[in-house]
Amino acid sequence: MKRITSLLLALLMLLSSLPAFSESTEAWTPREAPAIRNAMSEAEKLAAQETILADATILFTGKTNAGYYPANIDWLTEAQPTDAIALLWACDDVTHGGWGVLGLSVNGKQLNIAAVSDQPDKERLTVYTVQELMAQAQVSSPAEITAFSLGAWNGGRIAALYFLSAEVALALNTHLDTVADAEQIIHTYNGGLSNVNAIDSAKAVYAYLQETWGTACLTGQMESTWMTSPDYEMNFIFKHTGKLPAIRGLDFMHNDFQGVVNRSIAWWKQGGIPHICWHTGSDFASGYNESKSHNLDWDAALTPGTEAYTVLLSAMDRAVPYLQQLEDAGVPVLWRPFHELDGGWFWWSKGGSDSFVRLWQLMYSRYTDYWGLDNLIWLLGYSGNGGNMAAWYPGDAYVDLIGADSYTPGANGRLYAEVAGVAPEGMPIVFHECGTIPTQAQMEAADAPWLMFMVWHTSHLTDGKSNTPASLKKIYTSEYFITLDELPAFQ
Numbered sequence: 001m002k003r004i005t006s007l008l009l010a011l012l013m014l015l016s017s018l019p020a021f022s023e024s025t026e027a028w029t030p031r032e033a034p035a036i037r038n039a040m041s042e043a044e045k046l047a048a049q050e051t052i053l054a055d056a057t058i059l060f061t062g063k064t065n066a067g068y069y070p071a072n073i074d075w076l077t078e079a080q081p082t083d084a085i086a087l088l089w090a091c092d093d094v095t096h097g098g099w100g101v102l103g104l105s106v107n108g109k110q111l112n113i114a115a116v117s118d119q120p121d122k123e124r125l126t127v128y129t130v131q132e133l134m135a136q137a138q139v140s141s142p143a144e145i146t147a148f149s150l151g152a153w154n155g156g157r158i159a160a161l162y163f164l165s166a167e168v169a170l171a172l173n174t175h176l177d178t179v180a181d182a183e184q185i186i187h188t189y190n191g192g193l194s195n196v197n198a199i200d201s202a203k204a205v206y207a208y209l210q211e212t213w214g215t216a217c218l219t220g221q222m223e224s225t226w227m228t229s230p231d232y233e234m235n236f237i238f239k240h241t242g243k244l245p246a247i248r249g250l251d252f253m254h255n256d257f258q259g260v261v262n263r264s265i266a267w268w269k270q271g272g273i274p275h276i277c278w279h280t281g282s283d284f285a286s287g288y289n290e291s292k293s294h295n296l297d298w299d300a301a302l303t304p305g306t307e308a309y310t311v312l313l314s315a316m317d318r319a320v321p322y323l324q325q326l327e328d329a330g331v332p333v334l335w336r337p338f339h340e341l342d343g344g345w346f347w348w349s350k351g352g353s354d355s356f357v358r359l360w361q362l363m364y365s366r367y368t369d370y371w372g373l374d375n376l377i378w379l380l381g382y383s384g385n386g387g388n389m390a391a392w393y394p395g396d397a398y399v400d401l402i403g404a405d406s407y408t409p410g411a412n413g414r415l416y417a418e419v420a421g422v423a424p425e426g427m428p429i430v431f432h433e434c435g436t437i438p439t440q441a442q443m444e445a446a447d448a449p450w451l452m453f454m455v456w457h458t459s460h461l462t463d464g465k466s467n468t469p470a471s472l473k474k475i476y477t478s479e480y481f482i483t484l485d486e487l488p489a490f491q
Contacts, residue, residue, distance in 0.1 A: 034397055037186055038183070055168050056165075058161070059085070065152050066157075067151040068150040075163050083164060089158055091155045096154040097385075098116070100114045100154065101153060103149075109136055116387035189424035189427055194364075202376070205490055217451065217452060219247065219481050221457075222249035225259065230263060240473055246452075247334065248275065249277065251279055255318075261322045261325050282347050283315050323335075334401065341360075353392045381432045384406035393422050396424050402428075406433075417447075429451060431451075436466045439475070
């Protein structure tokens, strides 16, 4: 399809309260997505699981927020280390996805169990051997265990707690291993951009990111636009370090399309890399509050031919003429839509992981295949929640960079490891939002070589607590951290 110029697209958008293209969007469907994993059906998994658990002993079944506090634990103190317990559990308050909802306590030492943000109300199975319970209690024999309890709160529900003999435990773990093997992500990543038609500057930036990952870390800073100027954070950094970040974070929030485009072009001409996210409601024409309060009729919105589908595509297209302006100017973009995708607080994660995957694939195909936007480097950005990240992965054909954010100080090694467990080998891993910049020593100690960091705006940078002027200067003048003046000439 012959590409319409970006100025004409912008004019068409302004002429209608509903974005243009309604006629074409009704007939258009995204490319067929390749299989992400060879998953077993839910029915197959549950049937095999129920057959095995039929040979186990049920210790307890509970209601929401009802825990298990047994007076007699002979079943545990007389057990063998190779015996096990199996916990079938869920969270009936879906707003607490990602929160701690259960607490497994042995001899007063508690292990918190958090509901994953992907369908927290779905019943899940967790297995602990008696040996693991002994380790938690720090004892050398089951007979030394004097207390056991399983609390439930924040909507936590113990669907069933089972005691398993070693033989049953082996059968169940074998089944769970089979399920895990079947659900491994099928990776096809070859080290290049997912879009084979990417413009040269995007290819050059991506090749540099590949080359840099593991040897250095790029500096990044999110801008604010309501302070004294959009350069408020950049001026603060330059004042205290004499440097500027390699990456500038921008946001299409509140329809600041042209402003973001102008600042992105200026940043690119200055030698830096622009990074764009989008806080918006499901109308793609609003801001932060709507990004949290809105939702979709997911089945209708993701079904081609429905009115909801047409409206979704038309709304999504609002950014197209502006991203096209950037491509026309030769500007590549680290494009991070639908960020903190598994967090549960933004509308794009409220439909669960399957709906999110389809939404991401829809935007990717719409922007890349239909509109021919070839300057985007697609960054998949998880939240700091962790847990079942693989369910939210849209596939190697739709992702170029993968990462997570966290406002917990330090290198967040556990979070890095979780992302690495989902990522294909060789795909750079980024720390796309943080409050406190991790040091090189912290990243090395945690085995978390993030390719980049990006400090959030205003107080996270300027309060003197998250990052002090002295710590900023140490980071920005370190050989390990790359600043704007140290980037190669991509143009």
